[in-house]
Amino acid sequence: MAPPVSKRIKTLSVSRPIIYGNTAKKMGDHKPANAPVEHTHLWTIFVRDPRGEDISYYIKKVVFKLHETYPNHTRVVEAPPFELTETGWGEFDVNIKIYFIDEANEKQLNFYHRLRLHPYDNQANSDSTEINEAGETIIKSVFFDEVVFNEPHENFFQILMSKPGNLLPSNKTPKNIFSKQLEEEEIYRIKKGIDEIDKQIADLQEKIDEKDETV
């Protein structure tokens, strides 16, 4: 369907936070009936809002492209929640394509997520493990990102402006660490890094000056 002709609003961008990643847990004895024998894990891959808000007002569908050994390895999720649960035994890169609503008149976003089934020692902070109520270890590999619509079309802009979609939860929770709190921590950390670098720069500069003088 051809979207109505509209022009882009220049020099303006709108961003929406999203979380994507997967959770996984070992399957015990009670496997799903149709799961192949060699599958050991049950995993769920998802794309959602950090606050769990509905994002279908700007996302039309999400396509997960699984490993080719899966039957129908291209899975299309056309309604929220945009997630997919499968069983498996190995880790692989899942290709995620986010299609936006027709009014957006934008290309789809295309990125990869490495499916995580096992806990890693050298975890990045996006990977974590937790123990759920049932006492099962849940492996999580979740990433935060922002979808930026640069110079959106006017219609789409109106739609985006109808909801304050850029909000984050204010505090970290065990379930969701991505929040204003984490953001501030992150900024703080980086700023400290900058300070550290600045110190090193000053040191180096001094050394260079010294050597220049001696030369």
Place this chain on the structure above:
Amino acid sequence: MSSSDIFDVLNIKPKSDSLKDDTTTGKHTSSLAVSDKNTPVPGTSSIPTMKSMAPKPQVTGIQRELYNLLGENQPPIMVQPVNRFKQKMTGKPSPWTYSEFWSTDDEDTTKRVKLRHWVKGSKELIGETPQVSSFSKFNQHLTLPQFTEEEYNSFMKAAKERKETHKEELLTTLKIKDKPSVEKNSNEMILKVNAEKGTPEDKQNSIEPLNKSETVENDVDSKDNEDKGTGKDNIQENEGEIENNEAADGKETAEDESDWTFAEVDYLFQLCRKYDLRWFIIYDRYQFDSPNHRILEDLKSKFYEMCQNYFAARNSNDPLLQSLNYNKEKEVERKQYLQRLLSRSAAEIAEEEALIIESKKFEMAAKKTLNERESLLRLLDSPNSDQNVSQYMTSQGISQLYNNLLADKSRKRKNDSSIPENPWMKQQQQFAQQKQQLQQLHEKRHSESSQPDHNHINGNRSNSIQSTPALNKTMSSNESDIKLTSSPRKTKRQKQELQNAIKRKGEAQYAEQLLQNFTAEERKSLGVIAHGEKLSPGVYMRSTKISTFKPALQNKIVVILQELGLPMRPSMPSHDVIEVQEDLLKHVVTLLDLKKQLDRIDAEKAIKK
């Protein structure tokens, strides 16, 4: 190394032993021994001594071992017979005979001559009777018109009458078209070609003097050709033509009446017949008792005139008439010219060549100046540059063009972008602008505290509302763009930039206007930012816009970040975080640069030491 050496070293006398063995063992081995030439007598003890005796005197210059290898097995030297003498002639010489022959096949013995020549073949083969020369068939004669005195008088009279009428005709028709009538009437003659025995040589002979006019046609198109052929008419101006015609006619008639008698004409024709129109011979033999000395051209022109008259009298539409024009004056002129040309002295020739070279130089120079002028005119961006420049070649034309250009220039804008700019001027302008900018910035700072510039209210307000550094930056850049408008002189590029800036500013204003109902907090929650920059439209993930560097540099950056305990990709790549991250990366790059610089200084020091 031969086997004998080994035997020598081992101190054995093998040959004798073996031979002894041979003799003892049997007969058939003796035959083997016989094959050995060294041992003509098998079974004797003398062999080893023979062998030892045989060795030739001591040889130097060749290794002993190698020398020993030389035995009776040397290949024989090939001797190839070389024939040093010429091969003998084979076959006997063919006979040649010095025999008689007749010059022509004419039966009349008075006309033919008996000559002798060498012919291949024996006397018997050729026979005693003289043969007719095989070349006699090439001896062809022209058939020229013959006439009696009465005939001569009659067609001369007719010709004279024609001439009279033609003169009148000429005078009346001259203005329209003179050529055809002139041809018909002026000189009429004809030549009969011996057509029966039309060998090529023959034809050539007869037609040679007329070759020029063979192609002549009645058409007016070939007027030029006719001009060449008929010299009397070779005049550009009408009046001149008339005069000339009259003069020529007068001359002719005078000649006819005074000079040429029938006897002389007859004599001429006899000679022509005799020598087959070989004019130089005719001229050479011409000996008629006449008061006038006749040059070759006189004879020729008379001959053609007579021919023309003759044929015209018989049939006025004879096609041959066209080809019988002979232009005496032109021929004489031509010969005179040739004479002059051939009799030039060496100095004259040299001078002429020098003059030719000079004239060529002049031509080249003229061409060059013409080209230059043309290109110059084109450069001047004149409105008519694609037209021919010939109209400007005169001084008047040039001055006119100059005026045109002046008028044009005053009408047009001053700076034409098509004219290449002086790079120095450009540079200077840039410097001036920079200076001006600096000054304005200075002034602005002064005035800002007391009286905010109306122009920048919008920007200031948005700054205060947004309070985002990026926006600040862009707004300031916008401001600097705007300042450029105030600078009096602008280059095209600057103009374009300015236009872009204005456009962007307009867009930014529009974006601002859309957002004006939202407070900063609301904007943040909506995730909307008016960044005011020119970024490619479309959707992207924030984390993908983190700066990346060349692989080597990137690795170093990653190492430094790891030392700081920071990831390359922040776990929460939100707008604010990424901004800080970019800042961090910039600092890291600076640090790396400094490190490199330090290393370089160290290296330099090491080299100096």
